[in-house]
Amino acid sequence: MDKPNSLWSIKGVSPEARDAATKSARTSHQPLGRWLSQVIHKTSTDEEGEPITPSEGNTRTGALSPAPLPSDTTWQAEVVQLEARITEIERQLTSEIQPVENALDRIVDRLDTLETYVLRLPRRSYLGRLLRR
Numbered sequence: 001m002d003k004p005n006s007l008w009s010i011k012g013v014s015p016e017a018r019d020a021a022t023k024s025a026r027t028s029h030q031p032l033g034r035w036l037s038q039v040i041h042k043t044s045t046d047e048e049g050e051p052i053t054p055s056e057g058n059t060r061t062g063a064l065s066p067a068p069l070p071s072d073t074t075w076q077a078e079v080v081q082l083e084a085r086i087t088e089i090e091r092q093l094t095s096e097i098q099p100v101e102n103a104l105d106r107i108v109d110r111l112d113t114l115e116t117y118v119l120r121l122p123r124r125s126y127l128g129r130l131l132r133r
């Protein structure tokens with residue numbers, strides 16, 4: 001195998017072919033194994049030239065059954081659900097972040113007050129106080 005972390009163990013398959021198969025499987029929103037099985041079965045023929053159909057024996061993995069294409073209403077329903085989830089997460093995060101934001105505002109106000117106080121003091125008296133400690 002050319003790549004040490006490659007999931008393939010078929011000898012003679014080039015890295016380019018592996019990458020192409022991986023990209024095609026991603027594009028069709030399928031696991032690589034399912035995509036490969038479909039491509040192999042679509043292009044395979046028996047000795048008489050008849051297409052080989054998938055056997056029923058491998059239904060356990062679901063690798064030979066194509067994924068159903070979602071309808072427009074399915075996509076719309078999923079988008080609505082995602083929007084509702086995002087809205088809820090934003091609401092939760094806002095309620096959790098608000099106390100932190102308030103604490104930071106108080107810290108900024110205290111630092112501004114301290115900075116104003118320190119800048120008003122004459123430098124000698126401020127340095128003198130520091131040296132006396």
